[in-house]
Amino acid sequence: MQLNKSPYSFSLTSILLVMPFFLWGTAMVAMKGVMPHTTPLFMAGMRLIPAGVLVLMVAALSKRAQPQSWQAWAWILLFAIVDGTLFQGFLAAGLVRTTAGLGSVMIDSQPLAVALLSAWLFKERIGAIGICGLILGVLGISCIGLPIDWLSQIATSPVASQFDLSGLSDRGEWLMLLAALSMAVGTILIPFVTKYVDPVIATGWHMIIGGVPLAIGSFYLESNQWTAINSYDWLAIGYSTIFGSAIAYGLFFYFASKGNLTSLSSLTFLTPVFALLFGSLFLGEALDLLQWCGVSLTLVSILLINQRDYIWSQLTGIPLNVDNLSESTSATQPSIAASTQSTVVVPKD
Template sequence: MIQSPHDRLPRQGLLLLAALSLCWGANWPIMKVVLSEVPPFYFRAVCLLLGGVGMLALAGAGGVPLRVPAGQWNRVFWLSVFNITGWNGLIVLGVSLLPSGRAALLGYTMPLWSTLLSIRFLGDRMTARSVIGLLLGLSGIVVLVGGSLDGLLQAPAGVVCMLLGAWSWAIGVVLFKKLPVAMPISALTGWTMLIGSLPLLALAVPLETSRLTMPSFWPLFGMLYNVFIAFIFCYWAWNRIMQMVPVAVSSLSSLSTPLIGVLGGVVFLGEPLGWREIVASLLIVGAVGSVSLKR
């Protein structure tokens, strides 16, 4: 099991978290744009496949060994299933089914599930900071989702997809700590993306090939953003953060991502900015600060 060297994010981790939150958060409205012209499974499968190949190519060019240690392929496989295939496949369906981009915030109930799972399977202990952060963060999510409750109830399949996606990600986070793979993070990230893309591609070919068309400029730009930013950079950064701190800290730190996603929807998609967004922003900033900052 990976022993985290810090109980709060060090300076390098905070910089990674800021970049990760901005880049992953901005991707929620970008996904909406891509899904307007690209079928969901093809969207995720192609971007993950190219992202995995690109990550491995960059790691290899930098002299990083790419070989998976003997006897650890099964660990890489299960990390790919839950962190990549399950999360990406389910959330892209949820985002396409739900009427509001804000519904994607259901996916960020992940910190609740991962914290509970880490207590049960990793023996982690809840600190006062973690409890406060969990309560603040989930309160912020509830405030944001509350404004879209009618829309959520009209698309229960989308709600189920998002919650199952959150569980898949939470299990993947715990497995990352429980079943460490003795290889560099860049190589591990590349292999999990590459392997995780294959089941999605296997679904896309028979189900979505008839719907494929050449996307216009902005959806194509969104796909390139996903390959190079949302996948190659962000997945590496996320795995690096998970190495640094316990599950509760890394999971709760991710709550800043949906906040950026909502603000991105306001700026780029013209979604309304009201009291819910402002209150939720304060709650989520408090949550991230309570588990990430030393002072």
């Protein structure tokens, strides 16, 4: 069933499309509040494995089919390593060294990588507006992730600058950027995974399988993982697991399996907004001026990528053609225009 809506129409489907990004942003704040009392690999494993069990329980109640072929399990395994183990591992390790809001901005720069990969693999159009967004995104990430003395050297003497690489790998922003790249590759894998297995089933199994290496790593490499965790911390872990993983992942990957990856993924510009807001309210986090400039540039860049067709139609006077927006994905998956486009497909189940 299709509902014809204006680009910014309000509907239940729009709420469901935005919900994962609200849950991810607030879960980031919840995780950051727990990190001083636990260890990163333990936190990452706790966020994945119980959530995967919950997703598979819901899938069993709805009688969704389990994977039936070796190809299905192979794609799930690859998906689990990239979007489970690597993404959650880098995220938790990076969160130890950066704030929830800033870390969320770095992770949610992944639509920049998704746009490039989708243009290459699925022939999704980026266009002039999208290219401008990509350039702004690179500048924004540079302002956030590069040391300020590097930027000063580039501004004063870009040719003769020599950079001290010591300590750069310890910056949480770079670990968050690695998490973003892992999530971007995971997002690109979704159409291939869902050729062989139901997206909800794939979500559940990829959480469980991806969480196992994290749990093993925590067992052998970490100590005192839960001795300092209090009751409020367990509530925060429960929120991150149930709402920030099980429900958020289930919604995101369901919609991603149905539509334009670049446009859906670009809605993640909402996640750092929620993370910055709630991080400021509950954790007292604050950014310096350069970081705020980077955040602003990154959010504008993601908005430009997400709304590139609509903005182009307004600038050129060419009517927005939904068929043209969707045609790039028709060869590989069922097509919809994502939440900010003019046609939304309502899930049938």
